[in-house]
Amino acid sequence: MDYRSVETAQEYVCRLDHGADWRGEIEKLADEEGVDAAFFYGLGAVQDAEVWFYDQDRQEYDSMVFSEPLEVAACVGNVSWLEGERFAHTHAVLSRPDGEAIAGHLNSATVWAGEVYVRAFDTHLEREHDEPTDLDLWEL
Amino acid sequence: MDYRSVETAQEYVCRLDHGADWRGEIEKLADEEGVDAAFFYGLGAVQDAEVWFYDQDRQEYDSMVFSEPLEVAACVGNVSWLEGERFAHTHAVLSRPDGEAIAGHLNSATVWAGEVYVRAFDTHLEREHDEPTDLDLWEL
Protein backbone atom coordinates (compact mmCIF):
# COMPACT_ATOMS: atom_id res chain seq x y z
CA MET A 1 0.00 0.00 0.00
CA ASP A 2 1.20 3.47 -0.87
CA TYR A 3 0.47 6.24 1.59
CA ARG A 4 1.59 9.70 2.51
CA SER A 5 1.61 11.26 5.96
CA VAL A 6 -0.12 14.62 5.64
CA GLU A 7 -0.89 17.63 7.80
CA THR A 8 -4.07 19.61 7.81
CA ALA A 9 -3.89 23.04 6.20
CA GLN A 10 -7.50 24.09 6.69
CA GLU A 11 -10.94 22.75 7.50
CA TYR A 12 -14.25 23.91 6.04
CA VAL A 13 -17.91 23.47 6.91
CA CYS A 14 -19.85 23.96 3.68
CA ARG A 15 -23.41 24.49 2.58
CA LEU A 16 -23.81 23.71 -1.10
CA ASP A 17 -25.93 26.08 -3.20
CA HIS A 18 -29.48 25.01 -3.95
CA GLY A 19 -29.69 24.30 -7.69
CA ALA A 20 -25.92 24.05 -8.25
CA ASP A 21 -23.97 20.92 -9.20
CA TRP A 22 -22.88 18.88 -6.17
CA ARG A 23 -19.38 18.05 -7.40
CA GLY A 24 -18.91 21.45 -9.01
CA GLU A 25 -19.58 23.14 -5.67
CA ILE A 26 -16.74 21.25 -4.03
CA GLU A 27 -14.37 22.02 -6.91
CA LYS A 28 -15.37 25.69 -6.67
CA LEU A 29 -14.39 25.77 -3.00
CA ALA A 30 -11.10 24.07 -3.84
CA ASP A 31 -10.36 26.63 -6.56
CA GLU A 32 -11.33 29.61 -4.40
CA GLU A 33 -9.29 28.41 -1.45
CA GLY A 34 -6.37 26.95 -3.40
CA VAL A 35 -6.88 23.43 -2.08
CA ASP A 36 -4.50 20.96 -3.78
CA ALA A 37 -5.38 17.90 -1.69
CA ALA A 38 -8.37 17.14 0.52
CA PHE A 39 -10.79 14.52 1.72
CA PHE A 40 -14.45 15.30 2.38
CA TYR A 41 -17.72 13.74 3.46
CA GLY A 42 -21.25 14.98 3.70
CA LEU A 43 -25.01 14.51 3.40
CA GLY A 44 -28.05 16.17 1.90
CA ALA A 45 -30.49 15.76 -0.95
CA VAL A 46 -30.40 16.17 -4.72
CA GLN A 47 -33.00 16.74 -7.43
CA ASP A 48 -31.39 14.30 -9.86
CA ALA A 49 -28.11 12.45 -10.22
CA GLU A 50 -25.73 10.98 -12.78
CA VAL A 51 -24.01 7.95 -11.27
CA TRP A 52 -21.15 6.08 -12.88
CA PHE A 53 -20.11 2.43 -12.54
CA TYR A 54 -16.64 1.37 -13.64
CA ASP A 55 -16.70 -1.73 -15.82
CA GLN A 56 -13.46 -3.46 -14.80
CA ASP A 57 -13.42 -5.75 -17.86
CA ARG A 58 -14.02 -3.08 -20.49
CA GLN A 59 -12.19 -0.52 -18.33
CA GLU A 60 -14.79 2.13 -19.03
CA TYR A 61 -17.33 4.01 -16.95
CA ASP A 62 -21.01 3.40 -17.65
CA SER A 63 -23.40 6.20 -16.81
CA MET A 64 -26.85 6.03 -15.20
CA VAL A 65 -29.13 9.04 -14.91
CA PHE A 66 -31.68 9.21 -12.11
CA SER A 67 -34.13 12.03 -12.88
CA GLU A 68 -35.81 12.07 -9.51
CA PRO A 69 -35.37 13.56 -6.04
CA LEU A 70 -32.96 11.53 -3.89
CA GLU A 71 -31.55 11.78 -0.39
CA VAL A 72 -27.75 11.86 -0.17
CA ALA A 73 -27.41 9.34 2.64
CA ALA A 74 -23.62 9.48 2.49
CA CYS A 75 -21.12 11.20 0.24
CA VAL A 76 -17.39 10.49 0.46
CA GLY A 77 -14.62 11.86 -1.71
CA ASN A 78 -11.38 13.70 -2.21
CA VAL A 79 -9.83 16.57 -4.11
CA SER A 80 -6.67 16.38 -6.21
CA TRP A 81 -5.33 17.53 -9.56
CA LEU A 82 -6.33 15.81 -12.80
CA GLU A 83 -5.20 17.01 -16.22
CA GLY A 84 -4.53 20.54 -15.06
CA GLU A 85 -7.70 21.01 -13.02
CA ARG A 86 -8.83 20.39 -9.49
CA PHE A 87 -11.05 17.33 -9.49
CA ALA A 88 -13.40 16.19 -6.72
CA HIS A 89 -13.52 12.41 -6.88
CA THR A 90 -16.98 11.86 -5.44
CA HIS A 91 -18.86 8.73 -4.45
CA ALA A 92 -22.35 8.77 -2.99
CA VAL A 93 -25.12 6.64 -1.58
CA LEU A 94 -28.49 8.03 -2.62
CA SER A 95 -31.96 6.91 -1.58
CA ARG A 96 -35.53 6.87 -2.81
CA PRO A 97 -38.87 7.51 -1.02
CA ASP A 98 -39.14 3.85 0.04
CA GLY A 99 -35.59 3.83 1.40
CA GLU A 100 -34.07 1.93 -1.54
CA ALA A 101 -30.39 2.81 -1.86
CA ILE A 102 -28.56 3.59 -5.12
CA ALA A 103 -24.83 4.10 -5.04
CA GLY A 104 -21.69 4.68 -7.07
CA HIS A 105 -19.39 7.31 -8.51
CA LEU A 106 -21.29 10.63 -8.51
CA ASN A 107 -20.48 12.53 -11.67
CA SER A 108 -23.12 15.21 -11.26
CA ALA A 109 -26.26 15.99 -9.28
CA THR A 110 -28.40 19.06 -8.78
CA VAL A 111 -28.20 20.12 -5.14
CA TRP A 112 -31.44 20.38 -3.21
CA ALA A 113 -29.50 20.88 0.04
CA GLY A 114 -25.99 19.75 0.92
CA GLU A 115 -23.77 19.85 3.99
CA VAL A 116 -20.14 18.87 3.51
CA TYR A 117 -17.03 18.85 5.69
CA VAL A 118 -13.82 19.42 3.72
CA ARG A 119 -10.40 18.77 5.20
CA ALA A 120 -7.57 20.27 3.15
CA PHE A 121 -4.00 18.99 3.45
CA ASP A 122 -0.74 20.88 3.02
CA THR A 123 0.34 18.67 0.16
CA HIS A 124 -0.22 18.35 -3.57
CA LEU A 125 -1.99 15.31 -4.97
CA GLU A 126 -1.96 14.61 -8.67
CA ARG A 127 -3.72 11.87 -10.63
CA GLU A 128 -1.86 10.06 -13.36
CA HIS A 129 -2.76 7.23 -15.66
CA ASP A 130 -2.47 3.81 -14.02
CA GLU A 131 -1.84 0.93 -16.41
CA PRO A 132 -3.48 -2.04 -14.60
CA THR A 133 -6.79 -0.27 -13.94
CA ASP A 134 -6.83 2.34 -16.75
CA LEU A 135 -7.86 4.84 -14.06
CA ASP A 136 -6.20 8.09 -12.97
CA LEU A 137 -4.63 7.37 -9.59
CA TRP A 138 -2.17 9.00 -7.20
CA GLU A 139 1.54 8.37 -6.93
CA LEU A 140 2.15 8.54 -3.16
CA MET B 1 -21.42 27.92 -2.14
CA ASP B 2 -21.33 29.19 1.43
CA TYR B 3 -18.61 27.90 3.67
CA ARG B 4 -16.80 28.71 6.87
CA SER B 5 -13.21 27.96 7.73
CA VAL B 6 -13.23 26.25 11.12
CA GLU B 7 -10.74 24.98 13.67
CA THR B 8 -11.05 21.82 15.67
CA ALA B 9 -11.89 22.26 19.34
CA GLN B 10 -12.01 18.61 20.35
CA GLU B 11 -12.23 15.10 18.94
CA TYR B 12 -14.09 12.16 20.44
CA VAL B 13 -14.14 8.43 19.90
CA CYS B 14 -17.55 7.21 21.05
CA ARG B 15 -19.26 3.97 21.87
CA LEU B 16 -23.03 4.38 21.81
CA ASP B 17 -25.04 2.70 24.57
CA HIS B 18 -26.71 -0.58 23.74
CA GLY B 19 -30.48 0.04 23.77
CA ALA B 20 -30.27 3.84 23.58
CA ASP B 21 -31.35 6.02 20.65
CA TRP B 22 -28.61 6.48 18.03
CA ARG B 23 -29.19 10.17 17.37
CA GLY B 24 -29.98 10.90 21.03
CA GLU B 25 -26.59 9.50 22.04
CA ILE B 26 -24.77 11.96 19.82
CA GLU B 27 -26.87 14.87 21.08
CA LYS B 28 -26.16 13.76 24.66
CA LEU B 29 -22.41 13.94 24.02
CA ALA B 30 -22.85 17.38 22.43
CA ASP B 31 -24.79 18.61 25.46
CA GLU B 32 -22.36 17.14 27.98
CA GLU B 33 -19.32 18.54 26.20
CA GLY B 34 -20.86 21.83 25.08
CA VAL B 35 -20.37 21.12 21.38
CA ASP B 36 -21.99 23.86 19.24
CA ALA B 37 -20.75 22.62 15.86
CA ALA B 38 -19.44 19.25 14.74
CA PHE B 39 -19.30 16.68 11.98
CA PHE B 40 -19.31 12.95 12.70
CA TYR B 41 -19.27 9.56 11.03
CA GLY B 42 -19.57 6.03 12.28
CA LEU B 43 -20.75 2.45 11.94
CA GLY B 44 -22.51 -0.26 13.93
CA ALA B 45 -25.85 -2.02 14.12
CA VAL B 46 -29.36 -1.13 15.25
CA GLN B 47 -32.41 -3.09 16.40
CA ASP B 48 -34.87 -0.95 14.42
CA ALA B 49 -34.85 2.39 12.62
CA GLU B 50 -37.08 5.27 11.62
CA VAL B 51 -35.85 6.70 8.32
CA TRP B 52 -37.14 9.91 6.72
CA PHE B 53 -37.29 10.91 3.07
CA TYR B 54 -37.81 14.57 2.18
CA ASP B 55 -40.50 15.06 -0.46
CA GLN B 56 -39.15 18.03 -2.39
CA ASP B 57 -42.51 18.77 -4.04
CA ARG B 58 -44.67 18.71 -0.94
CA GLN B 59 -41.70 19.97 1.13
CA GLU B 60 -42.44 17.52 3.91
CA TYR B 61 -40.63 14.55 5.42
CA ASP B 62 -42.20 11.12 5.03
CA SER B 63 -41.36 8.53 7.65
CA MET B 64 -40.58 4.83 7.25
CA VAL B 65 -40.22 2.47 10.19
CA PHE B 66 -38.05 -0.64 9.86
CA SER B 67 -38.77 -2.92 12.83
CA GLU B 68 -35.90 -5.27 12.25
CA PRO B 69 -32.19 -5.64 13.03
CA LEU B 70 -30.01 -3.71 10.58
CA GLU B 71 -26.31 -3.08 10.14
CA VAL B 72 -25.27 0.58 10.10
CA ALA B 73 -22.98 0.37 7.08
CA ALA B 74 -22.30 4.10 7.18
CA CYS B 75 -23.58 6.98 9.25
CA VAL B 76 -22.71 10.59 8.43
CA GLY B 77 -23.93 13.75 10.12
CA ASN B 78 -23.34 16.97 11.96
CA VAL B 79 -24.28 18.82 15.11
CA SER B 80 -25.65 22.36 15.25
CA TRP B 81 -28.36 24.36 17.01
CA LEU B 82 -32.00 24.12 15.97
CA GLU B 83 -34.79 25.93 17.79
CA GLY B 84 -32.86 26.27 21.03
CA GLU B 85 -31.52 22.71 21.15
CA ARG B 86 -28.49 20.85 19.88
CA PHE B 87 -29.55 18.76 16.90
CA ALA B 88 -27.63 15.91 15.32
CA HIS B 89 -28.53 15.89 11.64
CA THR B 90 -28.00 12.22 10.89
CA HIS B 91 -28.07 10.24 7.66
CA ALA B 92 -27.40 6.52 7.49
CA VAL B 93 -27.06 3.56 5.18
CA LEU B 94 -28.52 0.46 6.82
CA SER B 95 -28.47 -3.12 5.59
CA ARG B 96 -30.43 -6.35 5.85
CA PRO B 97 -29.30 -9.99 6.21
CA ASP B 98 -29.07 -10.41 2.42
CA GLY B 99 -26.99 -7.23 2.07
CA GLU B 100 -29.85 -5.07 0.75
CA ALA B 101 -29.21 -1.44 1.61
CA ILE B 102 -31.78 1.04 2.95
CA ALA B 103 -30.81 4.66 3.36
CA GLY B 104 -31.95 8.14 4.25
CA HIS B 105 -32.35 10.64 7.07
CA LEU B 106 -32.10 8.72 10.35
CA ASN B 107 -34.58 10.15 12.81
CA SER B 108 -34.24 7.41 15.41
CA ALA B 109 -32.87 3.91 15.86
CA THR B 110 -32.26 1.64 18.82
CA VAL B 111 -28.53 1.02 19.16
CA TRP B 112 -27.30 -2.56 19.12
CA ALA B 113 -23.69 -1.36 18.95
CA GLY B 114 -22.33 1.90 17.60
CA GLU B 115 -18.88 3.42 17.05
CA VAL B 116 -18.75 7.07 16.10
CA TYR B 117 -16.00 9.65 15.61
CA VAL B 118 -17.09 13.19 16.48
CA ARG B 119 -15.07 16.22 15.49
CA ALA B 120 -16.13 19.40 17.30
CA PHE B 121 -15.31 22.85 15.91
CA ASP B 122 -14.67 26.08 17.78
CA THR B 123 -17.61 27.81 16.14
CA HIS B 124 -21.36 28.06 16.56
CA LEU B 125 -23.66 26.69 13.88
CA GLU B 126 -27.35 27.53 13.94
CA ARG B 127 -30.11 26.30 11.65
CA GLU B 128 -32.69 28.75 10.38
CA HIS B 129 -35.62 28.41 8.04
CA ASP B 130 -34.64 28.43 4.37
CA GLU B 131 -37.36 29.60 2.00
CA PRO B 132 -36.53 27.69 -1.24
CA THR B 133 -36.28 24.28 0.42
CA ASP B 134 -38.47 24.79 3.53
CA LEU B 135 -35.64 23.15 5.48
CA ASP B 136 -33.62 24.47 8.42
CA LEU B 137 -30.17 25.28 7.05
CA TRP B 138 -27.06 27.15 8.14
CA GLU B 139 -26.13 30.72 7.40
CA LEU B 140 -22.36 30.52 6.85
Place this chain on the structure above:
Amino acid sequence: MDYRSVETAQEYVCRLDHGADWRGEIEKLADEEGVDAAFFYGLGAVQDAEVWFYDQDRQEYDSMVFSEPLEVAACVGNVSWLEGERFAHTHAVLSRPDGEAIAGHLNSATVWAGEVYVRAFDTHLEREHDEPTDLDLWEL
Protein backbone atom coordinates in the same frame (compact mmCIF):
# COMPACT_ATOMS: atom_id res chain seq x y z
CA MET C 1 -22.69 6.83 26.10
CA ASP C 2 -19.02 6.15 26.65
CA TYR C 3 -16.54 8.35 24.89
CA ARG C 4 -12.93 9.39 25.03
CA SER C 5 -11.49 12.73 24.06
CA VAL C 6 -8.56 12.04 21.74
CA GLU C 7 -5.84 13.94 19.94
CA THR C 8 -4.58 13.29 16.46
CA ALA C 9 -1.17 11.66 16.21
CA GLN C 10 -0.92 11.42 12.44
CA GLU C 11 -3.00 11.58 9.27
CA TYR C 12 -2.54 9.49 6.14
CA VAL C 13 -3.77 9.64 2.58
CA CYS C 14 -3.63 6.09 1.23
CA ARG C 15 -3.85 4.31 -2.08
CA LEU C 16 -4.64 0.64 -1.58
CA ASP C 17 -2.74 -1.86 -3.72
CA HIS C 18 -4.52 -3.26 -6.75
CA GLY C 19 -5.21 -6.94 -6.06
CA ALA C 20 -4.62 -6.78 -2.30
CA ASP C 21 -7.23 -7.27 0.42
CA TRP C 22 -9.05 -4.04 1.31
CA ARG C 23 -9.10 -4.54 5.09
CA GLY C 24 -5.63 -6.11 5.11
CA GLU C 25 -4.20 -3.00 3.46
CA ILE C 26 -5.46 -0.80 6.28
CA GLU C 27 -4.15 -3.19 8.91
CA LYS C 28 -0.78 -3.23 7.14
CA LEU C 29 -0.56 0.55 7.36
CA ALA C 30 -1.50 0.41 11.04
CA ASP C 31 1.22 -2.17 11.71
CA GLU C 32 3.88 -0.30 9.74
CA GLU C 33 3.08 3.02 11.37
CA GLY C 34 2.33 1.69 14.85
CA VAL C 35 -1.25 2.96 14.86
CA ASP C 36 -3.11 1.81 17.99
CA ALA C 37 -6.32 3.76 17.41
CA ALA C 38 -7.77 5.36 14.29
CA PHE C 39 -10.87 6.13 12.29
CA PHE C 40 -10.91 6.05 8.51
CA TYR C 41 -13.15 6.51 5.50
CA GLY C 42 -12.70 6.03 1.81
CA LEU C 43 -13.97 5.03 -1.61
CA GLY C 44 -12.98 2.93 -4.60
CA ALA C 45 -13.84 -0.30 -6.31
CA VAL C 46 -13.34 -4.00 -5.58
CA GLN C 47 -13.27 -7.17 -7.67
CA ASP C 48 -15.28 -9.19 -5.14
CA ALA C 49 -16.37 -8.87 -1.53
CA GLU C 50 -17.24 -10.90 1.55
CA VAL C 51 -19.86 -9.03 3.57
CA TRP C 52 -21.06 -10.01 7.03
CA PHE C 53 -24.39 -9.40 8.73
CA TYR C 54 -24.65 -9.80 12.50
CA ASP C 55 -27.66 -11.86 13.53
CA GLN C 56 -28.66 -10.20 16.81
CA ASP C 57 -30.82 -13.13 17.92
CA ARG C 58 -28.30 -15.90 17.29
CA GLN C 59 -25.45 -13.51 18.06
CA GLU C 60 -23.43 -14.75 15.14
CA TYR C 61 -22.16 -13.24 11.91
CA ASP C 62 -23.54 -14.61 8.65
CA SER C 63 -21.33 -14.30 5.60
CA MET C 64 -22.27 -13.37 2.03
CA VAL C 65 -19.84 -13.60 -0.86
CA PHE C 66 -20.28 -11.35 -3.89
CA SER C 67 -18.03 -12.64 -6.70
CA GLU C 68 -18.43 -9.64 -8.96
CA PRO C 69 -16.94 -6.19 -9.53
CA LEU C 70 -18.45 -3.57 -7.20
CA GLU C 71 -17.96 0.12 -6.57
CA VAL C 72 -17.08 1.07 -2.99
CA ALA C 73 -19.52 3.94 -2.66
CA ALA C 74 -18.56 4.50 0.96
CA CYS C 75 -16.28 2.76 3.42
CA VAL C 76 -16.20 3.70 7.09
CA GLY C 77 -14.24 2.09 9.88
CA ASN C 78 -11.72 2.19 12.67
CA VAL C 79 -8.54 0.54 13.90
CA SER C 80 -8.03 -0.90 17.36
CA TRP C 81 -6.53 -3.94 19.04
CA LEU C 82 -8.34 -7.28 19.10
CA GLU C 83 -6.85 -10.43 20.58
CA GLY C 84 -3.28 -9.24 20.24
CA GLU C 85 -3.56 -7.89 16.70
CA ARG C 86 -4.48 -4.62 15.06
CA PHE C 87 -7.96 -4.98 13.62
CA ALA C 88 -9.62 -2.69 11.08
CA HIS C 89 -13.34 -2.80 11.80
CA THR C 90 -14.65 -2.03 8.33
CA HIS C 91 -18.14 -1.37 7.00
CA ALA C 92 -18.88 -0.60 3.39
CA VAL C 93 -21.58 0.29 0.92
CA LEU C 94 -20.93 -1.41 -2.41
CA SER C 95 -22.80 -1.02 -5.68
CA ARG C 96 -23.60 -2.91 -8.88
CA PRO C 97 -23.71 -1.80 -12.53
CA ASP C 98 -27.37 -0.75 -12.23
CA GLY C 99 -26.64 1.26 -9.07
CA GLU C 100 -28.10 -1.28 -6.65
CA ALA C 101 -26.44 -0.93 -3.26
CA ILE C 102 -25.22 -3.77 -1.05
CA ALA C 103 -23.93 -3.00 2.42
CA GLY C 104 -22.65 -4.37 5.70
CA HIS C 105 -19.56 -5.43 7.60
CA LEU C 106 -16.73 -5.85 5.08
CA ASN C 107 -14.62 -8.84 6.05
CA SER C 108 -12.58 -9.00 2.86
CA ALA C 109 -12.54 -7.68 -0.69
CA THR C 110 -10.01 -7.68 -3.51
CA VAL C 111 -9.01 -4.08 -4.25
CA TRP C 112 -9.47 -2.80 -7.78
CA ALA C 113 -8.66 0.73 -6.65
CA GLY C 114 -9.01 2.29 -3.21
CA GLU C 115 -8.48 5.74 -1.69
CA VAL C 116 -8.66 5.99 2.08
CA TYR C 117 -8.06 8.72 4.64
CA VAL C 118 -6.78 7.39 7.97
CA ARG C 119 -6.70 9.52 11.09
CA ALA C 120 -4.59 8.03 13.88
CA PHE C 121 -5.10 9.05 17.51
CA ASP C 122 -2.54 9.21 20.31
CA THR C 123 -4.40 6.65 22.37
CA HIS C 124 -4.75 2.90 22.61
CA LEU C 125 -8.07 1.25 21.85
CA GLU C 126 -8.66 -2.37 22.73
CA ARG C 127 -11.67 -4.55 22.03
CA GLU C 128 -12.97 -6.86 24.73
CA HIS C 129 -15.88 -9.21 24.90
CA ASP C 130 -19.19 -7.48 25.62
CA GLU C 131 -21.83 -9.65 27.28
CA PRO C 132 -25.12 -8.12 26.01
CA THR C 133 -24.13 -8.15 22.34
CA ASP C 134 -21.54 -10.96 22.28
CA LEU C 135 -19.35 -8.57 20.25
CA ASP C 136 -15.85 -7.26 20.93
CA LEU C 137 -16.29 -3.61 21.91
CA TRP C 138 -14.20 -0.85 23.46
CA GLU C 139 -14.02 0.15 27.11
CA LEU C 140 -13.78 3.95 26.91
